[in-house]
Structures are given as structure tokens and as C-alpha cells.
Amino acid sequence: MNPPLFAFEHVSLELGGRRVLDDVTAEIPDDGVTCLVGASGSGKSTLLRLCNRLEVPTSGVVRFRGRDVASLDPLRHRRQVGMVFQRPTPFPGSVRENLLVARPDATDDVLRAALERAALPAAFLDRVADDLSGGEAQRMCVARTLVTEPEVLLMDEPTSALDPVATAELEALARQLAADGVRIVWVSHDPEQVARIADHRLVVDAGRVRVG
Amino acid sequence: MAEGAIGWGGLAASLLLVVVAVGLSAWRRLGLEATMLWACARALGQLLVVGWALAALIDDDAPVALAWAWVVGMVVFSAITVRRRTPEVPGAFTLALVATGVSATLSLGVVFGLDVYDAVPRAIIPIAGMMVGNSIGGTVTASRRVIGELADNRDEVEARLSLGLPWPEASRRFVRSALRTALTSQIESTKAVGLVFLPGAMTGMILAGADPVDAVLVQAAVMFLILGCVATNAVIVGLGLTRRLFTDDHRLRPLARAQS
Numbered sequence: 001m002n003p004p005l006f007a008f009e010h011v012s013l014e015l016g017g018r019r020v021l022d023d024v025t026a027e028i029p030d031d032g033v034t035c036l037v038g039a040s041g042s043g044k045s046t047l048l049r050l051c052n053r054l055e056v057p058t059s060g061v062v063r064f065r066g067r068d069v070a071s072l073d074p075l076r077h078r079r080q081v082g083m084v085f086q087r088p089t090p091f092p093g094s095v096r097e098n099l100l101v102a103r104p105d106a107t108d109d110v111l112r113a114a115l116e117r118a119a120l121p122a123a124f125l126d127r128v129a130d131d132l133s134g135g136e137a138q139r140m141c142v143a144r145t146l147v148t149e150p151e152v153l154l155m156d157e158p159t160s161a162l163d164p165v166a167t168a169e170l171e172a173l174a175r176q177l178a179a180d181g182v183r184i185v186w187v188s189h190d191p192e193q194v195a196r197i198a199d200h201r202l203v204v205d206a207g208r209v210r211v212g
Numbered sequence: 213m214a215e216g217a218i219g220w221g222g223l224a225a226s227l228l229l230v231v232v233a234v235g236l237s238a239w240r241r242l243g244l245e246a247t248m249l250w251a252c253a254r255a256l257g258q259l260l261v262v263g264w265a266l267a268a269l270i271d272d273d274a275p276v277a278l279a280w281a282w283v284v285g286m287v288v289f290s291a292i293t294v295r296r297r298t299p300e301v302p303g304a305f306t307l308a309l310v311a312t313g314v315s316a317t318l319s320l321g322v323v324f325g326l327d328v329y330d331a332v333p334r335a336i337i338p339i340a341g342m343m344v345g346n347s348i349g350g351t352v353t354a355s356r357r358v359i360g361e362l363a364d365n366r367d368e369v370e371a372r373l374s375l376g377l378p379w380p381e382a383s384r385r386f387v388r389s390a391l392r393t394a395l396t397s398q399i400e401s402t403k404a405v406g407l408v409f410l411p412g413a414m415t416g417m418i419l420a421g422a423d424p425v426d427a428v429l430v431q432a433a434v435m436f437l438i439l440g441c442v443a444t445n446a447v448i449v450g451l452g453l454t455r456r457l458f459t460d461d462h463r464l465r466p467l468a469r470a471q472s
Contacts, residue, residue, distance in 0.1 A: 053463065079376035145375065
């Protein structure tokens with residue numbers, strides 16, 4: 001039997017003297033879209049950040065396909081496990097310059113392909129990243145992450161700053177990427193959104209996790 | 213009395229301006245009278261103590277080693293000052309000590325190694341004092357700005373880290389911006405010197421009766437050394453602090469902002 005995508009084994013995490021996660025033991029399956037659901041401040045974003053080692057547990061072990069994340073090269077791991085943040089984070093410069101940050105030797109063909117996977121036209125390469133709308137900027141961030149050819153995409157409430165149309169487009173994009181074989185771990189506090197996109201769900205409540 | 217010296221009478225006369233300031237504070241009920249009087253008394257006391265100590269240190273018969281020991285004391289005290297002014301900066305004392313130590317060694321090495329001045333106590337102590345003293349502001353600003361930039365832009369830094377970039381690349385843009393801010397004040401002062409204000413060393417020499425051209429040459433050398441010293445300090449502190457703000461596995465640590 002294949003190991004899960006991520007396994008949390010008795011994981012606890014304290015930040016600033018507060019216990020954000022409390023003895024979490026849970027698994028994220030290695031397929032489709034998994035949603036981490038919970039109220040604001042429940043610890044779901046922290047759980048996500050453990051997956052690409054932006055946080056490390058105070059105690060316990062986080063495993064990626066059976067291997068302790070602490071034993072992996074963090075930079076290589078983060079290219080394998082990309083992340084899209086709650087608010088779009090365009091870097092200064094053009095969309096091309098943004099994408100080249102992820103892979104400086106990428107050709108324009110590679111960059112165009114990444115944009116197309118993120119449902120953006122190739123002509124966007126020369127647009128100024130700061131001039132994009134919220135939805136476009138978030139999809140550009142997805143494209144920027146796709147340039148590293150990740151096997152997993154972590155998405156931390158990526159539609160919280162988007163209008164309904166842009167939200168629907170990003171949800172469709174996530175489903176398409178999942179169909180293409182990219183594992184998606186999506187944090188959301190919106191049960192309707194979870195119903196639309198999730199293959200699996202984990203409920204995070206006051207630092208504890210249960211299968212939803 | 214040496215030419216340019218004002219004597220105790222002149223000092224007492226200058227205190228009339230303090231009386232004016234105290235009077236204005238009392239008139240407008242600012243409540244600063246006691247603070248101003250205490251500040252003036254403390255400054256006078258400190259300067260007198262330093263003056264007497266300097267008189268012994270820069271005596272022609274005093275050993276040069278004592279002057280260098282005084283410089284070491286200045287470097288340590290400047291690091292203590294930086295730590296006191298930047299409690300939010302992790303390891304501020306060590307960083308400032310290393311940075312000021314390196315920049316003072318480099319700049320004093322240039323001054324005395326290349327015979328810009330003779331390495332006598334009368335030159336060592338005031339020149340080191342100007343360099344170390346001016347470096348404090350740049351060090352404090354660089355430290356605060358590095359933390360401020362990284363805290364304000366945590367999302368963007370972490371987005372870069374999440375693309376697999378190592379911490380030096382993820383933080384470069386923000387550290388550069390912080391250092392630019394820290395150095396701008398000194399660069400502007402260097403550009404404005406002579407046009408907007410006459411700096412201390414030059415003013416002091418002219419008041420003491422020196423040829424203005426000689427005073428200008430001394431001042432120019434001092435300004436260049438201060439600029440070099442402040443820049444070296446800011447860069448060492450900026451880079452050293454940035455390293456401390458990231459873990460070995462390229463995570464940005466939680467950051468405390470400066471209380472302004």
C-alpha cells in the first residue's frame with residue numbers, strides 16, 4: 001500500500017506561547033483535492049505550512065510520502081510541494097520576470113505553457129504583474145508555482161480576496177490540475193466551496209483534526 | 213587661554229539660552245523645564261568627566277596603548293547603546309560589536325596605516341569617536357529597517373521561499389531597500405556639507421583659529437571616513453541580522469516590530 005501524501009504523527013506546534021496544533025494525527029490521501037476545513041484561527045493554515053516546511057512541529061513528525069519532512073532538502077521539497085497564498089503575491093516587474101524567479105533558465109515556451117495551465121493567455125507574459133486584477137494575479141501566482149513543476153500544490157484560502165467569478169475560475173483550475181495529476185491541498189472555511197471542489201476533507205477544530 | 217576657548221564665563225553666558233528655553237517651556241506649560249535643566253546638567257557633567265579623562269589620555273607623555281584601549285571602550289559602549297535602542301533585534305549587541313569593531317579597524321587602519329594622520333592619542337581618540345559615534349545611527353536604522361522590511365513583506369518573502377529560493381535570494385530585495393534607507397541620511401549629509409551646514413570638526417577648527425582651507429581638508433577626510441565607516445557598519449549589521457532572522461532550513465522566524 002502506498003503511503004499517504006502527508007502524514008501527521010502526534011504533531012503539536014506552539015507559536016508565540018500559544019498551542020496552535022495539539023497532538024494532531026491525520027493523513028492526507030495521495031490523490032485529488034483534499035480540503036482542510038475549519039474556522040478562522042483553528043490551525044488549518046498552520047497545518048498547511050507544515051507541509052512545505054514554512055513551519056516545523058514543536059513535537060511529532062510530518063511525513064511526505066512516507067519520508068520525514070525534516071530529513072528532506074527544504075529547497076528541493078518546496079519545489080516539489082508548491083504553495084499559493086491567501087492574498088496574491090506578485091513580485092515587482094512583468095509576469096515573465098515573476099515566472100523567471102521560479103526558474104531563471106526557463107524558455108518563453110515553458111513560461112507560456114505554465115500560463116496556459118493556469119488559464120491565462122500567453123500574451124500576459126509582458127503585462128506588469130502589479131496591474132493584474134486579483135483573480136489574474138492569483139492565477140499568475142499559480143503559474144509561477146507551476147514553473148517549478150510541483151507534484152503538490154498547497155493553496156491557503158486562495159479565493160478569500162477574489163470576487164465570485166474569479167473564485168469559480170480558480171476552483172475550476174484546481175480541479176483541472178488535480179485531473180492532470182497534481183495533488184491539491186486546499187484550505188477553506190467555506191463549506192459550500194469545499195462541497196464543490198473536495199475529494200477528501202479534514203476538519204481542523206481548535207488545533208485538533210478529524211476526518212470530515 | 214587658547215584662541216577659540218570660551219572659558220567658564222562664556223559657558224555661563226551660553227546657559228542664558230537654556231534659561232530662555234526653560235522660560236518658554238514654563239510660559240507654554242510644556243512641563244519640560246526640569247527635563248531640560250537635567251539634560252544640560254548631565255551633558256555638562258559628562259563632558260567635563262570626558263574632558264578631564266581626555267586631558268590625561270592625549271597628554272604627549274601618555275602611552276598610545278591607553279588611547280587604543282579607550283577606542284575599544286567606545287566600540288563596546290556603542291554596541292550597548294545599539295542594543296538598548298533596538299530591543300526587538302535578536303543578538304543586537306554581538307552584531308553591533310562585530311560591525312563596529314570591523315568598520316573601526318578598517319577605517320582607523322586606513323587613517324593611520326596610510327599616514328593620513330599620525331597615530332598619536334590626540335588624533336586617535338577624536339577620530340575614532342567621530343566614526344564610532346556616527347555609526348550608531350546607521351546601525352540602529354539598518355537593524356530596524358531590515359526587520360521592518362521583512363515583517364511588512366513576509367508574504368512575498370515566504371512566496372519566494374516557497375518557490376525553493378534560499379533565504380539570501382528571498383530576502384535580497386528587502387535587505388537592499390533597508391540598507392539604502394539606512395545609508396541615505398549619511399549620503400545626504402555628505403552631499404549637503406558646506407552648502408547647508410558647516411560640520412563640527414571644521415567649525416571647531418575655524419573657531420580655534422585654523423586656516424579655513426586646512427579645516428576643509430580635515431573635514432573632507434573625516435566625512436569620507438565616516439561615510440565609509442557607516443556604510444561598512446550598516447552592511448555588516450544588515451547581512452548579519454538577515455542571517456539571524458532565517459533558520460538553517462530557510463524559514464523566516466517570527467519578527468517583532470520596533471516600538472516607535
